[in-house]
Amino acid sequence: MNEYSFMSSIWKRKEAVISTRDKNNDKYHRILEAAVRVFAEQGFYQSTVSQIAREAGVADGTIYLYFKNKDDILVQFFSYKAKQVFDLFREEVSKADNAVEKLRNLIRRHLDEFQRDKNMAIVYQAETHQNSRSAEPQIREMSKMYLDIVSEIVEQGQADGSMRKDLYLSLVKRFIVGAVDETINNWLHAGGKYDLVSMADPLIDLFVRGIGNTQ
């Protein structure tokens, strides 16, 4: 269904649920990949365990060798997969010195990763905007992680004089996160047709200069 999936390449699970043998790891990942595909297509509650099993090419019962229950699939998705994407962000940020360039790197990488795994993007968008009981803690943690990165960048920008000192920091974080999120959301609703990464520079420009005319 999805020709390319960065899951298999990037992921290195540290603690296997049941065992760490290659074969099991394979199945664990196959189920998780399948689940994300199904969740993306139908939404979590509309998806059935049987669909995921069929998509993963395993029996229904096999799911329960790797996941405690249906909810746990979502939890693991956020615990291991999406969280690691965010680790990449931090890495990318460290490649730049300038605060604005750090922000640019972050956003570019964010858009890039979400563009490369559209299913992840869909599931992420859906679940982060809900009282999704099961994956709540994972989502909270991820969210905080991302906001912390942005905070650090802005604080650095304020320190080095490239950003305004009279900023309401916690609002700025949401301001940036919200705009990026909505950019992705819009791209998804448009069917993922255009190039998402190309939005990074214009976005940065808006963040930095605003929409006001200051000449």
Place this chain on the structure above:
Amino acid sequence: MNEYSFMSSIWKRKEAVISTRDKNNDKYHRILEAAVRVFAEQGFYQSTVSQIAREAGVADGTIYLYFKNKDDILVQFFSYKAKQVFDLFREEVSKADNAVEKLRNLIRRHLDEFQRDKNMAIVYQAETHQNSRSAEPQIREMSKMYLDIVSEIVEQGQADGSMRKDLYLSLVKRFIVGAVDETINNWLHAGGKYDLVSMADPLIDLFVRGIGNTQ
């Protein structure tokens, strides 16, 4: 349950499903109010028709006299209720001349209405970030409506010289919508404790001046 509900006061249903007698209208609204409460608490798929009926003080079967099915409750919610909120926005915008003041009015009213009906806010946030929903067309329409208002404002701002001419309009729209949405989202996740409307001015400031230091 909710002392104040703007539904009953604001709403003027044009076409009653079965009849236009007050009594029926009452029941239609009671069910819709109840549904939003339940959806907000549990999410659409977690909510049961029985819960909505109990909350509305009617029998399960009665729901089906006013709504085609469970999905239809959500569809009607977006068709009638939330859409009318957006009509208010347009009205509010027209009260100002200045583009920036129009934007300020829009956002202030947006935050105000969502603060006043938190349940609507929750349902709105959840449903606008998913696909494969029954209310898809309604949401698309609402979304377009809102973005159109923002577009008009920005275009006016560009015309009167208060906003930059080199703006990627469709990105600016998302930029603004996204930031406001995320501000609301954050407020919801924080339990709706602080005053949401007070975020309007700082937000406008960010939109207009950006975060960059330009002295």
Place this chain on the structure above:
Amino acid sequence: MNEYSFMSSIWKRKEAVISTRDKNNDKYHRILEAAVRVFAEQGFYQSTVSQIAREAGVADGTIYLYFKNKDDILVQFFSYKAKQVFDLFREEVSKADNAVEKLRNLIRRHLDEFQRDKNMAIVYQAETHQNSRSAEPQIREMSKMYLDIVSEIVEQGQADGSMRKDLYLSLVKRFIVGAVDETINNWLHAGGKYDLVSMADPLIDLFVRGIGNTQ
């Protein structure tokens, strides 16, 4: 399946689970009767809710309008049905003055009731000899109730001189209960072919005189 069932005639449920309308009461009883039949045939854990529903002539879901879950069917069986049988015992006992005649009345009625409702007898036998988690409290209560009746009789017998004073009361209770139980059990294993009530007098004789030769 069972031409005669004393359930419908004897039972007068005081608190209906959902409502007290005749129709519901009918269905409640039909399900319970069906359940006892199925449990008797297959054992509790071997029986499926679908079987019970089919036997009762209702849909699977209907069961859950009257019973919390499968376990609850067994619990209700012991709470309402079998318990009432034991109430009859007490009534029967009061009809005699003499301790031995009281015992005879008790045992005769016991054998009679269990003979008349063989399915109840089977379920009773099976569940009282297990660590049956769900109906444990009900069984304990019934058991105590029965043993209390026997105790009273024996104590009266000791008081009026018709029974030995050097009896280990708690052993005597089990001695009597066990013998009667086993008599029923044997009758069940033999397919319920012979007349169970005719065992009452010989049993009483054994209880009173023992097997020893005392001439």
Place this chain on the structure above:
Amino acid sequence: MNEYSFMSSIWKRKEAVISTRDKNNDKYHRILEAAVRVFAEQGFYQSTVSQIAREAGVADGTIYLYFKNKDDILVQFFSYKAKQVFDLFREEVSKADNAVEKLRNLIRRHLDEFQRDKNMAIVYQAETHQNSRSAEPQIREMSKMYLDIVSEIVEQGQADGSMRKDLYLSLVKRFIVGAVDETINNWLHAGGKYDLVSMADPLIDLFVRGIGNTQ
């Protein structure tokens, strides 16, 4: 787990299912011992093959090298283990001449063995009071075996004049068996706290003299 288990000491399996090597024999017994422990704790249908395997320290699949299926574990339990206990009974009976003493020896040994292996007692109690079990034939045979011993004793007692001649033999058997069973059952339900063997003499006294006052 159980410091003392008479299984390993007493048991001498004649036909090994697959082989007669010590190692296999060990595993066969370990599984059977584990199974009885698990069945006693949870009941047959509540127990899973995995639990038994874990308790026995073998893999799930290993069970099927020694037993045809789950039912077969119960069948073998009655075929080999419990049956041999009853062989002991016969041996014990032969140690006395007097009919009453034979009965006393039988019951004392019965209570003693069941007290020493409480798990066996639990499983035995549960399974002998149900129908539609896989171990039906085994139980029937055991039951007959026990009743035959009692019959012989009573007949001898009648012959030597120590027991009444006007006894309904098949009732007397059940009378004795039932009382002993119930005594054990009660001991189990009380948590096996008191000394079961001490019940033997009072029981014999009841059997022989009855509860009636004959002075």
Place this chain on the structure above:
DNA sequence: AATGAATGAGCGTTCATTCAT
């Protein structure tokens, strides 16, 4: 119109059994 008992398809989950290693 209003009810709510009844329905039964469909779900998540369990677990006895198999079989490749």
Place this chain on the structure above:
DNA sequence: GATGAATGAACGCTCATTCAT
């Protein structure tokens, strides 16, 4: 022989929807 991952049939239970009253 021994393993334990994999299977998939079967279960208990839920709930959107219907319809007789």
